[in-house]
Amino acid sequence: MAQKWEPFSGVSALFYRDYGQDGKTWMFRQMVNGTRVTDYLGAMSQERAVVIVATLRENRKLKVGPQTWAEMEGTAQEEAKVEKIKEEKERKRILAEEEFAKANTIENYWKNVYWPARQKEGSAHNNKSILGIFENWICPVVGKIPLQELTYLDVNKVLNIARDVGISQKTQKNIYVTLQTLWNDAKQFHSVKRNMELPIFPGKGIKKDRLKINNKKNCFLDTDEAKLLLDTLKNWREFYKQHKMAIKGQSGDDAYGMAVVALFSGLRFGDIASLTWGEVANKEQAYARNPKGGKAYGIHLNVAIIREMLAERRKRLSDEPKPDDLVFKNARGEKWVSVPQIYKTVIEKLGFNEVPRRYKNPAQKIDFHALRHTFASWLAMQSVSLYTIMKLMGHQSLAMTERYADLDPTLTKACVEKMYWNFSDLTGKEEGE
Structure with missing residues (x-):
């Protein structure tokens, strides 16, 4: 014999059946557009049942949102489905960005993005100098490294090689500035175009004293x-x-x-x-x-x-x-x-x-x-x-x-x-x- 629905004290029109260890099932009766509607909420906690009833009553009063439990449950399922689709898209986007970042090395970014834009803006003389710096000093050392994997040690290695072969301090600074400018351009590009955030330039910790140029001259003609x-x-x-x-x-x-x-x-x-x-x-x-x-x-x-x-x-x-x-x-x-x-x-x-x-x-x-x-x-x-x-x-x-x-x-x-x-x-x- 089915148990009798008992009214829940404190919330009118809310009823329950108590199955002991198996918990309670809930039912809610209300008038919707002049018709008595009975919503069988099923097994759930007392707190959740109270919240659902309060939500349905508020929706009915304001005439917005789902008016019945069936509508509410259907909306929740639809929202869950939409959310699942969004999560799947985001997961695929992250995977795609990770694959892109791995393939998008410093050399590739230079060739495909930075250098074509640079040629349209800078003077021919400066561009020739920058191209020489990249091809001779930057690309051979760090060209194959993905952008997000460049480290302080990599930047330091570029400068050490230039220093060891006798490159002037001024040229070493130009190498550093060229690599930093390339990095900052990539950081802005990824942030705007691909919603992908790169960290700050990893060479920022290099002491400025190393790159400080001594311009002091004491030359004169007799x-x-x-x-x-x-x-x-x-x-x-x-x-x-x-x-x-x-x-x-x-x-x-x-x-x-x-x-x-x-x-x-x-x-x-x-x-x-x-x-x-x-x-x-x-x-x-x-x-x-x-x-x-x-x-x-x-x-x-x-x-x-x-x-x-x-x-x-x-x-x-x-x-x-x-x-x-x-x-x-x-x-x-x-x-x-x-x-x-x-x-x-x-x-x-x-x-x-x-x-x-x-x-x-x-x-x-x-x-x-x-x-x-x-x-x-x-x-x-x-x-x-x-x-x-x-x-x-x-x-x-x-x-x-x-x-x-x-x-x-x-x-x-x-x-x-x-x-x-x-x-x-x-x-x-x-x-x-």
Whole structure:
């Protein structure tokens, strides 16, 4: 004989049958759209039965969701089915991403994603340099490693190999930066395109001191070298003919003028390229517009050889220059963005960097910036105070100027006398005039 349904105290219209150790079965009666509906909930815990009844009553009151247990159970089954489908899709996606990551090595990512995009954005010169770094130093060492498996030791290995074969510190840093940039690009690509998160660049822990480049240079020309350089640049057409080189444009005139300003005022190339006729018109003082330190400083151009050079340039102009016209312009009539090639060619042909003290010594290499060092060095050898040199050079602190402190002041008299004597024929004036 079937047991009688007993009302459950505390919840109206909820009934149960108690089967002892087998638990209780539940039944709920309610009115749905004017019809009495009996829901057999089946065997379950008391707590669950109470929650189901409360949910059905709330749904009925608000007229939302399932109104009966059958509807609720069907909805739950449907939701479970949908959830199962989602879980299966997610599982397949994760497996696919794992397979993709294993196949997507650093070399493959470079070829298929990074390099094609890089070629459209970067300059041809920079891209050529980056390609060489990747092909020569990065790819042979870590190219076959999947992106997510790259470690600190791998990055360190790349740099160690470059260091052991004598690669410069600057190139080592470029190798590091190229690999880091490639990694960060891959990290962003996977995050946006594939919803896959890569960790931070594993080489981030490498000490910065190892990659810190020592740019400190103390190279300068002696007066004989400076005289030879300026004389060659001033007569650059004869130099080209002597070496059977094609004469193009007037870049030699600009190279000579820029070298004169750098050697006798200490200005950097960028500041010289920015000089206007309005600035150089002030014989007492002009001001660098784009100094390296970000703070304008006074420069003195009232030196005979500079005034002579500027006067000659002004005579060659067809029209009177405007105050904001550039003193030096390239073949397109625009501002110079790099040192004229003729300057580099002359330095090479004169063999300044082949002498023993400079050969394969970056700190002693003669380039355009060496003219600025020469200016400061000559001042130091004339026993000019470091504070004054600091002001003339536009340095932000004496620490930057102290590299000139060790120059022998006993060379002063001979250096100064020889300097004026050697350059007198370039200005057409003798010392004391």
